[in-house]
Each structure stands twice: as C-alpha cells, then as structure tokens.
Amino acid sequence: MNSFLQNIGILRDLLDLSLAILIVSRLARLLKGVLALRILAILSGLVALHLLARFFSLQTVRIIVDLILGSSVVGLAVIFQTDIRRAFATLARSRTEKDVEMSDVIDELVFAVAGLAQKKIGALIVIERAISVDSYLAVGTDIDAKVTSELISSIFLPYSPIHDGAVIIQHGKLTKAGCFLPLTQNLEVSKSLGTRHRAAIGLTELVDAVVVVVSEETGTASVIVGGKKTDVVDMPSLGKTLRRLVEPRWLK
Template sequence: MPFTDFNFFDYISTIIDIFLVWYVIYKLLMVIRGTKAVQLLKGIFVILIVRSLSNFFGLHTLDWIMEQAITWGFLAIIIIFQPELRRALEQLGRGKIFSRANMQEEEEQTKIIEAIVTATSYMAKRRIGALISIERETGLSDYIETGIPLKSQISSELLINIFIPNTPLHDGAVILQKNQVAAAACYLPLSESPFISKELGTRHRAALGISEVTDSLTIVVSEETGAISLTKNGELHRDLKLDHFKEILQKELMVSTNKQASSSLWNWRVKKRG
C-alpha cells in the first residue's frame, strides 16, 4: 500500500512539475516576444541541429566547434541580451509576469483610447497627416528600432505635436507599445497588393503593409481629405465617422484586457472547485 501511494504522489508531482515548467517557458516567450531574442532562439535551434548531425555523421571538427559555441554561448547570451533579461527580472519582481488584468488596467486603456480619438479628431479637422500603429499580440520592436525612441506617456497633445507639419518627427509612423508612445518617425513595410486604390498614398500603403504581417491596429489620417482610416488583418476601413472609429478602438483594444480578465477568473474558479 505505501508503495502504491508513493507511485501515485510521484505521478502527480511529475505532472505538476511539467505544467510549471511549461508555464514558465510560456511566460518567458511572452516577455521576449517582438525582440531580438526571438532570432536568438532560432539560432540556438540551428546550432543544436547542426551539433546533432555532426555527431551522427562523425564530423569531429564541426562537432567540436558546435560544442564550444554551446559552452560559451550562454555567457554571450547574458552579455548581449542584458536589457531583455533585466526587463524580465523587473517584471518578475513587480509581479507583472503572473498578474492578471484589473480595473485599473481597464481605466488606463480607456484613457489611451480617449487620447487617440481626441488627437485623431483634431488632426482630421485640420487635415494633418498622421500614421499611428498600435501593438497587440505580435511584437513591433523591429519597426520601433527604425524610428526615434520616445517611451513617453500617451496623450493627445503629444500625438498632435508629433504630426505637426515640418517638425522633425512628423514624417513616418508613431508606434504605441505597452501603453507608451514607443517611437516616432518609424518605417513600416509597404503593401505590395495590386488592389490598393491609386488615390491612396504612402501612409495608407504602409498601414496596410504592417497589418498584413502583424495583428497591429493602424490609424491613418489623410493629409489631402482629413479622412480617418483604419487597418487590421490586411483590411482597410476608409472614411470612418468619429463615433464608429471610437467604437472600433474600444472593441479591438479592450477585448484583450477582457480576455485576460476572463481567463484569470476562469482559472480562479477552476482552482476553487478543485
């Protein structure tokens, strides 16, 4: 009987151990998502595959080189990716990695939407061209690096001031990341779709281009007509009325917060019933 109980508890502890390791790896992937560390992971997989093949085919020199790369690679990772590791440790210390969405986050998201709508309305009335891309699940760090880093609090005044004509930052896109204005004057990939209307300019083509390769939400204000457009999932929604535009932002940007809250509530209920 004791032997049977030992096997049962050992089996349960193994399942819990695997689940915790999987959860930690998942959270770490969420931290490095959209950063250069993703490319690093791809490189590590390539090295491991080459090491296995060289060992299998008896390529001793190549096998020795790969072994040295693996041995000293961890030290190089710590040095090269110090900012990403520091950010992960800071989030862990503040409890953000394992935190759940709350009312304060929803209020902050509401203020951000109001700031975007106010700035867009102001620029549309005065026909000030603007291009604003909002990061969601897919990271936009590669595109942020092409612009001027700001890392500022989102406000309607800041967004308007950036796109005022003949200012240093007005040409290019503003990228919003994690409730911040991450960078301005960023370069976005242009869509190569042949179905784009010829009357649309570079801003609309760039907005479509970024929506084709990411799940970002991108806002365009036409400099010629003052019309408000929005792109998502490779689709262009043109000439939006301000009320409709605000409804789309609330639906698309608040849904992620609601999903996180629902997921946390479900997990809490499961734990309580368990």
C-alpha cells in the same frame, strides 16, 4: 534491454530539447524580431544536428554541438541583455495596472482619431507591443509624455514641425514623435495607398506593432497589423479592436 534504455534516453533528450526550444521561442517574441528569429532558426538547426549525432552515435559531432549550444546561452544573454531587462521589467507589472493604463490610453487615442478624421488631418500612430520598434525608427523627437487626445491632435496639426512623421506609444506613454518608418517593399500593396499607409505596412511587416492611420484625403481611419490593413467602421469598433490587439501577449 540496452536498446530499450537507449530509446528511453533519446526520448528524454528529445523532451528536454523540445522544452528548451519552447522557452527560446517564447523569449524570441519578447526580443528583437527578425534577429531573434534568425538565432532561433540556427538553434533549431543545432538541436536537429544534436539529435542526429546521438541517433547515429557520432560522439565527436555530438560533443562539438553540445559545446556550441552551451556557449550560446552566454552569447544570447550578451546580445539581448537590454531586451531581457526590459522584458522582465514589463512582466513585473501587475495585469490590473496594465489594463487600467492601456484602457485610458485607448480612450484618448480613439478620441484623437475621431477628431482628426473629422477634420481630414492625416495621422500615423504606432503602438508598440512585445517587439521593440526602436531599431526601425528614423529621425524623431523624444517626448516621453502622458498620452492625451490634445497632445496627439496638436502634433498632427498641419503647422506642427513634426506632423509628417509617426508618434510612438511605448508602455502606455507617448515617447517619440516625427518618426519616419520603413516603407513596405511589397509589390502587391495597392499603389493607391499613400506614404503613411505604406510606412505603417512596412513597419508591421517587421515587428508586431499596431498602427493606426488617418487619411488626410478621405478622412478615414484604418488599423494595420502584420502588414494587413483593416478599415475602421466607427470609433467604438476602433476602441474594441485596439483593446483586443494591445493586450499584453505574455499575460494571455
């Protein structure tokens, strides 16, 4: 009987800790990418240690691990306070407002990309999703303006002082321009790809952003996600692809 009750207690604790891991993993997708994943790995290790200590009745080890897990909640709140505030502020918006906002943004993006590609003007457009890209940007000029095809096109004109960098779209607004992105270090990436493509791949290897690249050599456009490049067949397909990719993940 005691053995049965002990097994029930272990199963209850396992369910409790599994739910905690699920909650932390969902939060990790909203927070700081690589750092969040490292913290999640550490927490998973502590949970595994807790289960082993309980199974082998290692009371001292269990107490120490429980203390660390309990204090980690406060630590996470301090480390990610800005991201948590931003995540809850984003979640507070209604889905309707987001869909209408992003639909307009995508229409403007597609129109701008079509014009730039036709004129063979290079462009690099970053659309932030759940994970912030701020930590991976260098240089850049703050803009904070409504996304319009005219604004995007003017930024990438050859005589523009910030045409070589990337424009950043966050929460439906064009927030920065002239930003330099981290170049990929992946040796398997084709050497024929230029700096813009390598920068787009490098950023998307670190965060879940969607990046649109227009090649000034060929006048072709491509979408890059997760370090993978997909060529754009035509502008309607670009619009469909962007609508599918930028839909808020936490609202799915």
